[in-house]
Amino acid sequence: MPGISRRTLLTAGAATAAVAVGGTLTAPAARAAAPTLPNGISKDKVLAVGMDGLRHDRIGAAKAPALKSLMANGTYGTSLLYANPMAATSSGPGWSTVSTGVWPDKHGVKDNTFAGKNYARYPGFLARLKQVRPGLSLFAAVDWPELDTHGTVTPGADAKLVYNNDYAVNDKLITEQTEDVLRNQNPDALFVYFGQTDEIGHNNGATSRKYLDAIDVQDGYLGRLLAAIKARPTYGTERWTVIVTTDHGHTDGGGHGGSSIEERRTFVLAQGPGIAAGVRPADTRPVDVAATVFHQLGIVPEASWGLDGRPIQQRSTDPFDSLRSSLSPRVDETGIPADVLGFTHTAPSGWSVVNDSMGTGGVTEWRGWSFTTDEFWSRTQPEQYRELNVRARGVFAVADSDEWADKSFSGRYDSTLVTPAYDVGGRAAVTLAFTTLYRHEGGQTAEILASFDGGTPAVAKSYTSDVISRPQSVTVDVPAGASSVNFRFRYTGSNDWYWVIDGVEIR
Numbered sequence: 119m120p121g122i123s124r125r126t127l128l129t130a131g132a133a134t135a136a137v138a139v140g141g142t143l144t145a146p147a148a149r150a151a152a153p154t155l156p157n158g159i160s161k162d163k164v165l166a167v168g169m170d171g172l173r174h175d176r177i178g179a180a181k182a183p184a185l186k187s188l189m190a191n192g193t194y195g196t197s198l199l200y201a202n203p204m205a206a207t208s209s210g211p212g213w214s215t216v217s218t219g220v221w222p223d224k225h226g227v228k229d230n231t232f233a234g235k236n237y238a239r240y241p242g243f244l245a246r247l248k249q250v251r252p253g254l255s256l257f258a259a260v261d262w263p264e265l266d267t268h269g270t271v272t273p274g275a276d277a278k279l280v281y282n283n284d285y286a287v288n289d290k291l292i293t294e295q296t297e298d299v300l301r302n303q304n305p306d307a308l309f310v311y312f313g314q315t316d317e318i319g320h321n322n323g324a325t326s327r328k329y330l331d332a333i334d335v336q337d338g339y340l341g342r343l344l345a346a347i348k349a350r351p352t353y354g355t356e357r358w359t360v361i362v363t364t365d366h367g368h369t370d371g372g373g374h375g376g377s378s379i380e381e382r383r384t385f386v387l388a389q390g391p392g393i394a395a396g397v398r399p400a401d402t403r404p405v406d407v408a409a410t411v412f413h414q415l416g417i418v419p420e421a422s423w424g425l426d427g428r429p430i431q432q433r434s435t436d437p438f439d440s441l442r443s444s445l446s447p448r449v450d451e452t453g454i455p456a457d458v459l460g461f462t463h464t465a466p467s468g469w470s471v472v473n474d475s476m477g478t479g480g481v482t483e484w485r486g487w488s489f490t491t492d493e494f495w496s497r498t499q500p501e502q503y504r505e506l507n508v509r510a511r512g513v514f515a516v517a518d519s520d521e522w523a524d525k526s527f528s529g530r531y532d533s534t535l536v537t538p539a540y541d542v543g544g545r546a547a548v549t550l551a552f553t554t555l556y557r558h559e560g561g562q563t564a565e566i567l568a569s570f571d572g573g574t575p576a577v578a579k580s581y582t583s584d585v586i587s588r589p590q591s592v593t594v595d596v597p598a599g600a601s602s603v604n605f606r607f608r609y610t611g612s613n614d615w616y617w618v619i620d621g622v623e624i625r
């Protein structure tokens with residue numbers, strides 16, 4: 119690691135010990151020299167910028183010209199994080215999710231102890247890039263040193279800057295040296311981290327003037343990096359992608375780790391070749407950052423990597439997502455803000471919901487299978503595992519007997535979601551694939567039934583224990599001569615839990 123230098127900080131706010139980076143230790147300097155990178159090999163290039171604890175709904179109130187320019191010229195998707203028990207809304211899990219492109223149930227980091235980390239199986243994207251294309255020139259800069267010491271971000275980098283968490287000083291140092299690298303060297307992929315937004319969020323709250331000022335300071339750093347890219351002599355022949363993301367939100371008063379919507383707020387913002395301008399998709403997730411990096415560099419991830427993300431330009435195409443424009447605001451769920459459009463009982467074209475045996479009354483939104491969003495459904499009641507629905511995207515289907523029972527009702531929850539009829543002519547078997555979040559309780563049932571050519575449905579699979587956000591598949595033999603199949607998801611219960619279905623595909 120040639121030429122790496124850092125400052126030794128003696129200011130009162132510099133709580134952590136000096137961080138060794140394997141390079142030479144230099145005296146404090148007004149401006150440290152940038153490390154030297156190998157010459158890059160790619161015309162496709164990516165700058166990923168992580169802004170810690172940046173609550174996206176505050177950007178609008180800040181000046182933030184660089185972020186707003188990226189939003190206007192790029193794709194900007196907001197979403198909600200998991201919460202415990204999958205992982206806390208904290209930086210260890212958050213940056214692990216961004217860097218590895220998989221959820222905490224794979225990368226293993228549940229809090230800032232990093233206990234259980236599994237970066238050997240799920241490396242950060244710089245480490246993965248170095249494995250698959252060793253000639254790429256890779257750079258990392260962080261001033262939350264845990265991202266280096268635990269191996270979250272920096273492994274794979276040909277050169278790295280690692281400073282301590284005196285963000286007011288070190289975010290600027292990182293900017294200056296990264297600017298230097300961008301102007302004067304030839305990096306291919308960079309991951310640059312800024313921490314000040316999180317610190318100001320903790321100290322002053324996310325609704326404070328100081329938080330907006332911190333966004334503007336960081337936006338200024340981002341703007342300098344963007345200008346440095348455009349100033350490259352070879353800029354005209356290069357294809358740059360810039361990605362900005364965060365690891366978690368903040369409460370209004372400041373702080374995170376818990377399950378509130380404000381703490382769970384995240385976003386992915388990207389501008390670059392093939393990424394549409396001014397698009398605001400409702401189906402992005404922070405795991406998409408790594409997948410977007412790979413895609414923009416022309417690298418096709420192998421299935422064995424187990425990525426949960428996908429490139430930001432890919433939209434969900436499952437039938438439930440076609441319902442987004444018909445979602446309604448709350449009726450009985452008065453804890454959900456009236457401006458959050460989030461549910462419908464109208465099934466997608468070709469689908470149906472059978473409520474012939476469904477009880478009466480109850481909470482309107484959840485009487486029988488409903489089509490809803492994370493933003494709406496996970497607001498109904500926190501900390502009942504609804505935040506763990508990480509592998510659903512956009513609009514999904516839910517049968518929730520627990521929420522239905524929160525208003526006077528009679529009878530039992532009993533509702534069946536029926537797929538269209540799929541052609542199976544000449545096939546020996548058919549596979550139904552989907553993603554589920556299933557929370558079990560003794561009194562409920564959850565069955566998948568298959569019906570060929572309109573015949574009597576037969577049980578193909580049933581659930582009797584929790585399945586926490588997993589891809590599923592059910593394969594059934596096609597009877598000789600059968601030409602079509604439809605599947606039924608039947609859920610029954612009485613103030614028990616729920617069943618989520620998303621991403622249904624026939625294979």
Ligand SMILES: [Zn+2]
Binds near residue numbers: 317
């Ligand atoms: Zn924090």
